[in-house]
Amino acid sequence: MVVLSKPVIQQFPVIKTCKSATFFSGVPLIDLSRPDSKNLLVKACKEFGFFKVVNHGVPGKFITKLESEATKFFSLPISEKQKAGSPDPFGYGSKSIGPNGDVGWVEYLLLTTSTELGFQRFISIPGQNPENFRCAMNKYVSAVKRMACEVLELLADGLKIQPRNVFSKLLMDEQSDSALRLNHYPPCPEIQGTDGRNLIGFGEHTDPQIISVLRSNNTSGLQISLGDGNWVSIPPDESSFFVNVGDSLQVMTNGRFKSVRHRVVANSLKSRVSMIYFGGPPLSEKIGPLPSLVQGEDSLYKEFTWFEYKKSAKSSRLAANRLGLFEKVAAS
Numbered sequence: 001m002v003v004l005s006k007p008v009i010q011q012f013p014v015i016k017t018c019k020s021a022t023f024f025s026g027v028p029l030i031d032l033s034r035p036d037s038k039n040l041l042v043k044a045c046k047e048f049g050f051f052k053v054v055n056h057g058v059p060g061k062f063i064t065k066l067e068s069e070a071t072k073f074f075s076l077p078i079s080e081k082q083k084a085g086s087p088d089p090f091g092y093g094s095k096s097i098g099p100n101g102d103v104g105w106v107e108y109l110l111l112t113t114s115t116e117l118g119f120q121r122f123i124s125i126p127g128q129n130p131e132n133f134r135c136a137m138n139k140y141v142s143a144v145k146r147m148a149c150e151v152l153e154l155l156a157d158g159l160k161i162q163p164r165n166v167f168s169k170l171l172m173d174e175q176s177d178s179a180l181r182l183n184h185y186p187p188c189p190e191i192q193g194t195d196g197r198n199l200i201g202f203g204e205h206t207d208p209q210i211i212s213v214l215r216s217n218n219t220s221g222l223q224i225s226l227g228d229g230n231w232v233s234i235p236p237d238e239s240s241f242f243v244n245v246g247d248s249l250q251v252m253t254n255g256r257f258k259s260v261r262h263r264v265v266a267n268s269l270k271s272r273v274s275m276i277y278f279g280g281p282p283l284s285e286k287i288g289p290l291p292s293l294v295q296g297e298d299s300l301y302k303e304f305t306w307f308e309y310k311k312s313a314k315s316s317r318l319a320a321n322r323l324g325l326f327e328k329v330a331a332s
């Protein structure tokens with residue numbers, strides 16, 4: 001008996017974005033070697049919650065090494081990749097994102113950066129040298145974390161708040177709950193010629209953590225919401241990093257910085273590989289608007305621990321407004 005499966009386009013969410021072929025030219029560009037970057041950073045976080053970083057100090061060889069380890073992993077047969085375990089919360093996932101029914105044209109590895117646990121998954125995978133992977137991941141994560149901390153310290157300076165490590169200390173903490181995600185979006189030839197319709201690779205969402213640092217190969221796909229209902233496509237740049245403000249930083253800055261809504265659409269011809277570092281606080285850390293940022297204004301959010309927020313995020317759909325539950329109701 002021949003079993004005919006439904007075309008991909010009928011199995012995955014599609015969106016209509018006629019303007020996806022034109023790239024957005026307004027992405028704030030932050031040159032970390034320039035002395036004026038702190039003010040530009042603050043402006044970018046207020047306006048978009050998103051920016052591109054150049055002169056970032058992350059050695060190119062760390063980037064290429066981890067990308068090649070990721071590519072090697074994704075080219076293994078599915079039965080081998082599944083030996084990394086399912087992503088509950090750390091492991092290999094394909095087409096399903098999170099525990100609540102979200103799907104996308106993507107496969108990924110989700111790993112914790114904090115303990116050996118992140119690498120143990122690789123011990124049993126034939127064709128994957130765990131030591132090479134561990135080394136590539138360690139070097140990449142340390143360098144990206146250093147850059148993320150520099151950005152966070154410049155942001156504290158730009159906001160004129162003290163101490164300047166008020167945000168970065170959360171990532172530097174030994175207990176920091178940070179993660180690394182390696183995403184692979186295979187090309188999807190079926191969508192070619194399906195006029196203005198795009199297959200969802202990773203559906204729209206905001207990142208719950210403090211800051212996310214994304215690097216991808218030169219394949220397009222990332223889009224951000226401008227907050228006015230319009231979505232724009234981000235031109236890929238393999239030598240730069242893209243940074244997202246996460247929900248926790250939006251809360252700590254009492255809404256000054258915007259946690260950017262973003263998504264990825266699949267490409268019909270080229271494969272996209274992205275590597276995202278999610279800088280999160282320790283699980284027991286209390287997250288709330290910083291007292292120095294609520295002087296003379298209302299505090300917009302209730303305080304929560306990162307554990308509480310993660311728990312609540314875990315039971316939400318990808319596109320949910322997760323911060324809604326923690327917003328204070330304005331007094332009338």
Ligand SMILES: C=C1C[C@]23C[C@@]1(O)CC[C@H]2[C@@]12CC[C@H](O)[C@@](C)(C(=O)O1)[C@H]2[C@@H]3C(=O)O
Binds near residue numbers: 179
């Ligand atoms: C649908 C989900 C996937 C996610 C956990 C969640 O329940 C809601 C938040 C999602 C997200 C988005 C950013 C990151 O990719 C991620 C690792 C995170 O911290 O929150 C994912 C979660 C996931 O894939 O488990």
Ligand SMILES: O=C(O)CCC(=O)C(=O)O
Binds near residue numbers: 181202264
């Ligand atoms: O893969 C990408 O380019 C972005 C994915 C993303 O937003 C995420 O993993 O949270």
Ligand SMILES: [Fe+2]
Binds near residue numbers: 205206212262
């Ligand atoms: Fe994201």
